[in-house]
Amino acid sequence: MAQLKRFDLNLFLVFATIYESGSLTAASEKLHVTQPAVSNALAKLRTAFDDPLFVRSGRGVAPTPVARRMILPIRQALDVMNNSLEGRITFEPATSTRTFQLSASDANASLLLPGLYETVRREAPNANLQCFQFPRRDLADMMQAGELDVALDVPQLTAPALRKVNLADRDLVCAMRMDHPTAKEPWTLDTFLTLDHVTVSTQRFGQSLLDMTLGQQGVHITPKVRLQHYLPAIELVANTDLVTIVPRELCIHTDLILRSLPFEKPTTGVWLYWHQTSHNDPANEWLRTKIIDHFAGLYHRADHSVASSQ
Numbered sequence: 001m002a003q004l005k006r007f008d009l010n011l012f013l014v015f016a017t018i019y020e021s022g023s024l025t026a027a028s029e030k031l032h033v034t035q036p037a038v039s040n041a042l043a044k045l046r047t048a049f050d051d052p053l054f055v056r057s058g059r060g061v062a063p064t065p066v067a068r069r070m071i072l073p074i075r076q077a078l079d080v081m082n083n084s085l086e087g088r089i090t091f092e093p094a095t096s097t098r099t100f101q102l103s104a105s106d107a108n109a110s111l112l113l114p115g116l117y118e119t120v121r122r123e124a125p126n127a128n129l130q131c132f133q134f135p136r137r138d139l140a141d142m143m144q145a146g147e148l149d150v151a152l153d154v155p156q157l158t159a160p161a162l163r164k165v166n167l168a169d170r171d172l173v174c175a176m177r178m179d180h181p182t183a184k185e186p187w188t189l190d191t192f193l194t195l196d197h198v199t200v201s202t203q204r205f206g207q208s209l210l211d212m213t214l215g216q217q218g219v220h221i222t223p224k225v226r227l228q229h230y231l232p233a234i235e236l237v238a239n240t241d242l243v244t245i246v247p248r249e250l251c252i253h254t255d256l257i258l259r260s261l262p263f264e265k266p267t268t269g270v271w272l273y274w275h276q277t278s279h280n281d282p283a284n285e286w287l288r289t290k291i292i293d294h295f296a297g298l299y300h301r302a303d304h305s306v307a308s309s310q
Contacts, residue, residue: 012074014041015053019071023060091282093124100287102131103139103151105202106229107250108270112152115294143275149284150291151273163279167270167295171248173258175237180257189219189262198233198244199223210245213266249299270295
């Protein structure tokens with residue numbers, strides 16, 4: 001390996017081209033360099049391998065026994081490098097067998113995966129999807145290591161190596177069951193504060209986004225239940241007198257009552273993250289495009305559904 005570090009790998013390409021061309025002149029034409037440049041490269045190869053490698057034969061050159069033994073492994077190595085480069089600069093969805101790795105919460109995954117799966121099934125039928133929710137502190141390192149392609153998360157991720165785009169701004173509402181005891185009462189902040197709450201937060205401890213928003217107004221709530229995911233919170237609210245703050249789009253197909261928040265709404269949304277080293281990767285770019293397109297259509301349909309129900 002130490003010798004390889006000092007060796008110019010471009011010389012292998014010159015070697016293979018001379019071998020296939022049988023002429024330094026022809027090799028220079030194929031490589032689009034001057035003949036002296038090819039001669040200089042051959043001189044370096046001869047020194048490195050302590051062998052002439054090519055000797056005059058008629059109007060061209062013929063390989064020595066050492067060169068004939070070298071050509072097969074060199075061709076194989078060049079093919080491996082060429083295939084690797086082509087894999088990075090091209091992406092054919094129809095033939096790809098790639099497994100795309102995503103990080104997303106249950107809410108984001110439930111919004112994304114049905115539509116994304118249909119797109120992948122249609123355009124990249126041999127590709128696969130894996131979606132888990134990983135700790136935010138690990139996302140940048142996992143992406144850099146190639147263990148993760150993209151992440152859907154809150155706008156607060158600040159790792160300098162991550163790039164991001166806003167997929168949607170969320171409309172948070174208070175959800176309660178249809179026959180909730182306060183369903184027909186005037187909807188005020190005081191009423192909201194007297195209710196029993198389910199708080200959704202990815203953190204076991206500390207303030208949630210709702211806690212911080214209420215704290216800015218000098219009030220707070222003590223939740224009866226604290227959960228990591230929205231979907232069990234929605235199920236819990238649908239079957240109890242508990243209420244929860246939830247993105248509207250997660251409830252448009254439920255029988256829950258959705259009330260506007262009786263205070264200034266916290267700013268939140270869904271953001272798509274990827275590592276800067278994957279920015280020009282065609283496969284990653286294809287995946288990002290499909291996710292962005294899906295959310296654009298999803299929120300357009302969600303807005304239409306909400307408008308139609310009012």
